[in-house]
Amino acid sequence: MSQRDVSDISRQIVDATGGLRMRRLRQAEWSxxxxxxxxxxxxxxxxxxxxxxxDGAEPVASMPGVERRSVAGCVDAARQAxxxxxxxxxxxxFTDPALRDETGSQALNPDxxxxxxxxxxxxxxxEIGIMCDAALDPYTSHGHDGLMDGERILNxxxxxxxxxxxxxxxxAGADIIGPSDMMDGRVACIRSALDDAGLxxxxxxxxxxxxxxxxxxxFRDAVGSxxxxxxxxxxxxxxxxxxxxxxxxxxxxxxEGADMIMVKPGLAYLDILSRITQELNVPAFAYQTSxxxxxxxAAAQNGWLDGDKAILEVLTxxxxxxxxxxxxxxxxxxAMxxxxxxG
Ligand code: PBG
Numbered sequence: 001m002s003q004r005d006v007s008d009i010s011r012q013i014v015d016a017t018g019g020l021r022m023r024r025l026r027q028a029e030w031s032x033x034x035x036x037x038x039x040x041x042x043x044x045x046x047x048x049x050x051x052x053x054x055d056g057a058e059p060v061a062s063m064p065g066v067e068r069r070s071v072a073g074c075v076d077a078a079r080q081a082x083x084x085x086x087x088x089x090x091x092x093x094f095t096d097p098a099l100r101d102e103t104g105s106q107a108l109n110p111d112x113x114x115x116x117x118x119x120x121x122x123x124x125x126x127e128i129g130i131m132c133d134a135a136l137d138p139y140t141s142h143g144h145d146g147l148m149d150g151e152r153i154l155n156x157x158x159x160x161x162x163x164x165x166x167x168x169x170x171x172a173g174a175d176i177i178g179p180s181d182m183m184d185g186r187v188a189c190i191r192s193a194l195d196d197a198g199l200x201x202x203x204x205x206x207x208x209x210x211x212x213x214x215x216x217x218x219f220r221d222a223v224g225s226x227x228x229x230x231x232x233x234x235x236x237x238x239x240x241x242x243x244x245x246x247x248x249x250x251x252x253x254x255x256e257g258a259d260m261i262m263v264k265p266g267l268a269y270l271d272i273l274s275r276i277t278q279e280l281n282v283p284a285f286a287y288q289t290s291x292x293x294x295x296x297x298a299a300a301q302n303g304w305l306d307g308d309k310a311i312l313e314v315l316t317x318x319x320x321x322x323x324x325x326x327x328x329x330x331x332x333x334x335a336m337x338x339x340x341x342x343g
Pocket of ligand 1: 133135145217218220233288289290
């Protein structure tokens with residue numbers, strides 16, 4: 001390479017770029033902040049929490065830092081979330097294995113764990129939104145989201161139970177029902193069941209593009225359905241090779257009356273989230289699943305990456321892809337960090 005005067009190079013750069021230097025705006029924190037396109041806020045977050053019977057908390061081994069909490073512990077978590085500006089918590093029950101059966105009958109017990117927790121939170125922390133899944137997997141002895149006939153899942157029979165489960169949960173205090181079961185037609189049927197019960201204001205956030213994914217493993221440990229699960233969920237959850245199908249699922253759920261939709265998992269499906277938010281004019285959420293949580297925590301605990309930085313980067317990427325909000329087990333940690341950063 002021949003020696004050239006830097007001023008020659010500068011002139012050449014100006015000739016080539018017309019004087020535009022992209023790095024100019026990156027030179028200081030204030031200018032980076034000034035032109036920042038996406039900003040994660042505590043109001044973007046939904047915090048999923050696990051509830052169990054009895055006192056005290058127990059750790060979820062595959063999700064370091066996450067615990068199954070008592071009902072009272074969930075009330076404390078709800079209060080913490082409200083203080084941090086987190087708008088919604090999502091409740092997931094660990095059902096005593098002795099109470100699980102073929103039909104998931106505990107799902108229809110108005111005094112089941114999740115209903116008791118929702119009632120307790122509504123009473124103590126009325127300002128926070130409560131979300132509950134419509135699905136049978138925490139309650140069935142086979143670990144599937146609906147009723148089974150041998151190896152076959154029964155779509156319409158399952159929908160009938162999900163309608164009743166949704167009404168029971170809404171009556172207990174759930175503000176948002178999240179059908180996570182992926183049965184066909186369930187959003188329309190749940191909407192009409194809620195309306196018929198006078199629960200016209202209960203919202204539906206449909207798990208619309210829910211893929212059959214390896215990234216749910218730790219969640220199934222947390223709710224105790226992993227060891228029980230017979231087979232897999234590929235006859236109802238989506239094939240991860242498909243994108244157009246996700247658009248059809250989401251459009252269908254909107255047509256059936258979903259107020260909000262969800263893409264799940266998030267990180268490996270940002271293309272889906274981006275297409276859905278661009279093509280469908282509806283609030284769209286993404287679920288940073290248990291497996292995504294576990295991946296970041298495992299690497300961080302080994303010192304292989306900076307966990308705090310990775311969390312912020314990934315959650316901001318969800319926003320960049322168009323998410324209205326994100327379900328994340330990191331929610332309180334992130335909300336605290338955002339509060340500190342704001343001073
Ligand atoms: C239940 C449900 C699952 C998750 C949320 N609701 C698991 C599954 O479908 O098997 C996964 C959440 C996570 O992995 O964090 N239908």
